[in-house]
Amino acid sequence: MTHNRDMLRRWHFADQLGLHFLDDRKQPVLLIESKAVFRRRVYHRQKAHLILSALRHRAAELGDQAIFLRAETYGQALRKVREPLEVCHPTSRRALKFVRKLDRVTVLPPRGYVTSLTDFADWADGRRGALRMEAFYRFAREQHGVLMTGEDPVGGRWSVDPEHREPPPKNGALGIPAPPRPREDDIDAEVRADLDRWEREGIRFAGRDGPRHFPATAKEAKARLRHFLRHRLAAFGRYEDAMLAGDPWPAHSVLSAAFNLGLLDPMEAVRGAEQAYRTAGAPLAGVEGFVRQIMGWRDYAWHMYWYFEPARRNRSEPATRRSLPAWWNELDADVVDARCLSDVLTGVRDRGWADHLPRLMVLGNYALQRGWRPAELAEWFHTRFVDGHEWAMTGNVIGLSQYADLGRMTTKPYVVGGAYLNRRSDYCGGCRYDPRERLGENACPFTAGYWAFLSTNRPRIPANARLARTIKQLDGLSDLDAVVVQEKRRGNDPP
Incomplete structure (x- = not known):
């Protein structure tokens, strides 16, 4: 040729x-x-x-x-x-x-992102104080003219995030079609045979082999995008933050791996969602939430990785002292009794996948409560998830999930107790632990871990953090010392 x-x-x-x-x-x-x-x-x-x-x-x-x-x-x-x-x-x-x-x-220059490195640096250099995602997202929307009516955001608000907080349906089903699964071919068979041979030669892998769940070609990625915009986008806004034991995908697009392999142009997805709103009547809550994930959070994590110094990856505040336990590294979900953690870890083991809320509020939350090393956790997310990349996990794990930069990316640690997980999921109903209990055999490890974390890290959490009011409640807990001792004894044992 x-x-x-x-x-x-x-x-x-x-x-x-x-x-x-x-x-x-x-x-x-x-x-x-x-x-x-x-x-x-x-x-x-x-x-x-x-x-x-x-x-x-x-x-x-x-x-x-x-x-x-x-x-x-x-x-x-x-x-x-x-x-x-x-x-x-x-x-x-x-x-x-x-x-x-x-x-x-x-x-x-880089491709595959909405905002250029130069434009982000110009925006960041011109600001005082923390570089918040919401401010960057507004800048990107204005710069690229996405979901705008003249100089104003459509609907009069930059974010409709409060409309993304409906609890999951009581029957545990959203009633929408699942994402289309790709069909494997001879190339997939060849890859599987080669990986089997590599393992015999000593190259190690984690997790289980299984059918390919994610697009490996641009054609497959575009087909999944079209399916999402037609059949799943309408439910996305309502149930973006819902967790269901019987549904690994909820209403999500399941396109992050395709974006991160460069198979799909993010602006194509953004414009597709915008068109669905303007011409097909897609609800603004879903459209805006989807757009915010792509040109907001995804671009923001990319730019924060390059804008700040490499040493950021090794930061370890709040108090951290433990390496990841073997059962976590080996994805041994069978040793875990806590239903939410067992189910999410099973999803990682069997599919290399979990949605954003289980990653943040189940996996990341548990690791933060136990004081695991953020750099090790970021590496774990990088290698165990099909969409994991160093640039993505540095921001999403080091900064957002583990609060290791003490507020550079977020105004509070993403640490919650069992009550929050009970509101957002259907996990607690079938669990041996009680989300209302923090002490004793039935104590939820997330509830106990939440209060133990706040007690242990009280001196390290800035006074202006959004947890300041909650921290004041520590003084009224008569069993706090016993809870802290209980969680120290638990250590790195599976809950």
Whole structure:
């Protein structure tokens, strides 16, 4: 195949696989599958499968337009390619440092995000105080003209978040179609056979193998987006924060892995949701919430990763002292009695997945209460989730979930007791623990852990944090000392 001589071959990492990473549909491409990537970390088996499936499917789509190399390392593969290359800004500091050392590789600005690094830096440099997501989200909406009526937000409000807090239905079912599951093909079978062989050679994976639940091609990702906009978006706003034991997806789009592999352009999804509101009558609560997740939270986490110093990943406030226990690392949900934690950990083990609220309020909340090391937890989320990436987990785990930067991303630690989980889910009805109890054999580990956390970290939580009023209640708890002792004895044992 002949190509324009002025068009450099573009090297795509395995998270840069969509058409929006090319300037021209006919531009020559380089794809590299590095085995060393899977030696360095213990990834979830289904995450490894999804990455390799997506990369190999893209190579098959491109045909002779692409050079596809399988090698132990990127360096080994690059020695086989003599021509000059260009690559879009990678998504990790390690990868960026590597490509910048290569003399014949030109590094282009990032793609796959709504707001540019330059525009975010200009916005952040011009502000005083904390860089809150809500302020950035408003800036992005105005800059890109999304859900706007002139200079005002549609509906008169920038956020309709309070409308996203309906409890789950009592019958445990939302009554909407499940996301369409991709059909595996010969490429998936080849990937599965290769992973089996790699395991025999000593490469370790976590979690269970299983059918591929997530898109591995742009075609599959776009089909899932269309299905979500037509069949699930209307329920998304109402039940965005609902957790159901019998439904791993609730009303979510389940597109984060597709976005993070670069299969889907985020602005395509944003404009699709906006069109559903303007022409198809989709409720604003769902549309605005979906838009906020993409061009608000997702872009915000990306930019905060690059805007702040690398040492941020190793921050460890509030008080932290423990490594992750083996049962957590090994996704051993069967040893856990607490129904919510067992169910969510089972979802990670069996699918490499949990929705955002179980991640934050069950997994992250439990880890925060136990004082686990945030950097280890961020690595766990990175490797155990199919959509996990270092840039995403640095902000969402280090900053948001674990409050390790003491307020850079959020105004309070995301720590809650059993009463909150009972309101947001159907877990507590079938659990051996009582969300109202904090002491004794029936005490909910989340309720007990909540009060023990506040007591232990009282001196470290800033006075202006949103938990300040709750902390004052500690003085009225006659059994607080006993609760703290109880939770210290529990330690890292499964609840």
